Amino acid sequence: MIETSAHDRLLIIDFGSQVTQLIARRLRELNVYCEIHPYQNVTDAFLKDFAPKAVIFSGGPASVIDEGSPRPPESVFDLGVPILGICYGQQVMMHMLGGEVLRGHGTAEFGRAWVTPTEERIDVLNGWFMDGTGREQVWMSHGDHVSKIAPGFKVFGTSPNAPFAITADLERRFYAVQFHPEVHHTPNGKTLYENFVRDAGFKGDWTMDAYRDEAIKKIREQVGDAHVICGLSGGVDSSVTAVLLHEAIGDQLTCVFVDHGLLRLHEAEEVVTMFRDHYNMKLIHADESDLFLGELEGVSDPEEKRKTIGRLFIDVFQKYASEIDDADFLAQGTLYPDVIESVSFSGGPSVTIKSHHNVGGLPEKMGLKLVEPLRELFKDEVRALGHELGLPASFIGRHPFPGPGLAIRCPGEITRDKLDILRKADAVYIDQIRKHGLYDEIWQAFVAILPVRTVGVMGDGRTYDYACALRAVTSVDGMTADYYPFSHDFLGETATRIINEVQGINRVTYDITSKPPGTIEWE
Numbered sequence: 001m002i003e004t005s006a007h008d009r010l011l012i013i014d015f016g017s018q019v020t021q022l023i024a025r026r027l028r029e030l031n032v033y034c035e036i037h038p039y040q041n042v043t044d045a046f047l048k049d050f051a052p053k054a055v056i057f058s059g060g061p062a063s064v065i066d067e068g069s070p071r072p073p074e075s076v077f078d079l080g081v082p083i084l085g086i087c088y089g090q091q092v093m094m095h096m097l098g099g100e101v102l103r104g105h106g107t108a109e110f111g112r113a114w115v116t117p118t119e120e121r122i123d124v125l126n127g128w129f130m131d132g133t134g135r136e137q138v139w140m141s142h143g144d145h146v147s148k149i150a151p152g153f154k155v156f157g158t159s160p161n162a163p164f165a166i167t168a169d170l171e172r173r174f175y176a177v178q179f180h181p182e183v184h185h186t187p188n189g190k191t192l193y194e195n196f197v198r199d200a201g202f203k204g205d206w207t208m209d210a211y212r213d214e215a216i217k218k219i220r221e222q223v224g225d226a227h228v229i230c231g232l233s234g235g236v237d238s239s240v241t242a243v244l245l246h247e248a249i250g251d252q253l254t255c256v257f258v259d260h261g262l263l264r265l266h267e268a269e270e271v272v273t274m275f276r277d278h279y280n281m282k283l284i285h286a287d288e289s290d291l292f293l294g295e296l297e298g299v300s301d302p303e304e305k306r307k308t309i310g311r312l313f314i315d316v317f318q319k320y321a322s323e324i325d326d327a328d329f330l331a332q333g334t335l336y337p338d339v340i341e342s343v344s345f346s347g348g349p350s351v352t353i354k355s356h357h358n359v360g361g362l363p364e365k366m367g368l369k370l371v372e373p374l375r376e377l378f379k380d381e382v383r384a385l386g387h388e389l390g391l392p393a394s395f396i397g398r399h400p401f402p403g404p405g406l407a408i409r410c411p412g413e414i415t416r417d418k419l420d421i422l423r424k425a426d427a428v429y430i431d432q433i434r435k436h437g438l439y440d441e442i443w444q445a446f447v448a449i450l451p452v453r454t455v456g457v458m459g460d461g462r463t464y465d466y467a468c469a470l471r472a473v474t475s476v477d478g479m480t481a482d483y484y485p486f487s488h489d490f491l492g493e494t495a496t497r498i499i500n501e502v503q504g505i506n507r508v509t510y511d512i513t514s515k516p517p518g519t520i521e522w523e
């Protein structure tokens with residue numbers, strides 16, 4: 001359980017649905033503090049300790065009919081707090097409370113469905129069935145269905161293949177729905193969550209304004225008089241972590257910004273100016289470009305590049321940390337999705353696609369304790385917190401930039417020459433995107449310089465220069481992504497500008513691969 005404040009908490013018991021995280025997102029949007037815990041960890045003792053003000057059962061791939069399928073502890077029904085069961089959560093609730101679930105033919109529903117209300121209206125459905133059609137669009141994804149509801153329950157909504165689409169035991173405040181209110185395709189789903197948490201008595205006091213003060217207090221308690229070091233990349237997560245720590249402990253913080261020679265144009269100056277001058281923060285600008293570029297010489301295999309960079313990051317951190325007195329803590333910008341992923345119910349053995357550069361192995365090796373003030377937050381909450389802390393919008397809204405930097409945007413061997421060309425092309429491309437007002441619509445955009453040279457003709461002369469690829473994607477979390485549908489005019493104008501303004505490039509292509517099957521970066 002996350003050590004947290006005095007906020008009312010909602011517990012989401014995860015039965016392995018693909019969309020459990022979205023339940024948490026919807027609730028956080030309603031300023032309700034919630035945590036997701038896999039059902040295996042939710043014991044009687046856990047429930048007592050957690051003391052939720054309400055509970056939600058997620059969906060899940062299992063069938064309650066099967067022996068050994070997941071269950072919440074019986075005691076959850078005796079807590080006296082409202083419970084909402086979703087899909088598998090509905091089925092498990094009915095099954096345990098005396099109803100019946102069947103795996104029937106012709107009762108599966110996958111995708112869009114329409115629910116119509118029964119006669120009696122209930123508070124959790126306030127705002128539903130109001131658009132004049134008398135029905136509400138929902139998103140279903142189930143093979144099993146409830147065939148008999150548990151004693152005490154009544155039906156408040158039905159769909160063609162789910163006669164018990166919405167049911168409730170109003171006395172005990174148990175609600176159960178067959179569809180998924182957390183997904184986009186249930187347009188009025190948020191209203192249902194809002195009604196549910198209001199019914200449960202949540203005050204909606206989880207705001208980044210309040211969080212900021214609590215986090216500062218907690219950091220002070222944890223750190224005392226010791227010193228904290230923080231790897232600062234200028235990215236959103238480490239910037240917000242650093243500024244929060246700086247507010248909490250001022251001079252007891254030293255940030256280490258590693259310039260590995262793989263940064264974008266003017267990036268080092270921007271980051272250093274912002275943090276050293278604007279925040280008056282102790283900041284070590286570690287210019288280690290000779291070290292990194294030297295070790296990367298002749299390396300063209302993507303994994304070898306990543307591993308070399310990861311190793312050097314650790315070396316560099318150790319070097320600087322050892323020079324700082326009383327450095328007992330290392331601050332990291334770990335976010336809640338990272339925490340969830342590491343305990344995920346559905347997580348199984350998976351193939352390594354890329355070794356993400358990781359400073360995760362650091363604290364152990366360096367004998368440091370961790371400070372992770374963003375552990376409870378999603379990325380958009382981190383951005384909101386950054387806003388509260390007064391970070392300029394230009395930093396908060398930045399596209400993510402990978403730790404290995406331009407190394408993984410330069411397939412094949414890395415040379416200073418290629419990096420210079422790449423930096424210039426990238427700057428022109430991002431400038432184009434900003435000028436056309438597209439920066440915030442795009443999740444991430446960059447140029448990759450290709451390891452091929454092509455023939456061109458410029459000013460009646462022959463050129464033999466590098467080709468580059470433009471990349472721009474939309475995404476929610478970087479796990480899946482779509483290429484951004486630029487207009488042909490935009491692409492044409494950008495190609496012309498890059499070729500005119502960047503010596504060394506004579507051909508521009510646009511990468512239209514989605515993820516999967518591609519990945520966002522080229523290596």
Ligand SMILES: Nc1ncnc2c1ncn2[C@@H]1O[C@H](COP(=O)(O)OP(=O)(O)OP(=O)(O)O)[C@@H](O)[C@H]1O
Nearest residue numbers: 231232233235236237238256257258333400401403
């Ligand atoms: N150049 C760097 N110097 C120091 N630390 C770095 C550098 N690059 C990455 N790191 C460390 O690695 C961590 C992970 O990098 P990551 O790119 O995931 O996060 P970020 O840069 O803070 O945010 P964003 O995801 O928005 O880029 C950072 O939080 C930071 O602590």
Ligand SMILES: O=c1[nH]c(=O)c2[nH+]cn([C@@H]3O[C@H](COP(=O)(O)O)[C@@H](O)[C@H]3O)c2[nH]1
Nearest residue numbers: 355356357400401402403404478519520521
């Ligand atoms: O901090 C990081 N260290 C890394 O080693 C790393 N590799 C990829 N990325 C970023 O992760 C997101 C997904 O990228 P891929 O589709 O290329 O795996 C994209 O946002 C990538 O920029 C990294 N970030």
Ligand SMILES: NC(=O)CC[C@H](N)C(=O)O
Nearest residue numbers: 059060087088142143144
């Ligand atoms: N999405 C779900 O929770 C599915 C529940 C159950 N596995 C079914 O098929 O009915």
Ligand SMILES: [Mg+2]
Nearest residue numbers: 233235401402
């Ligand atoms: Mg980054």
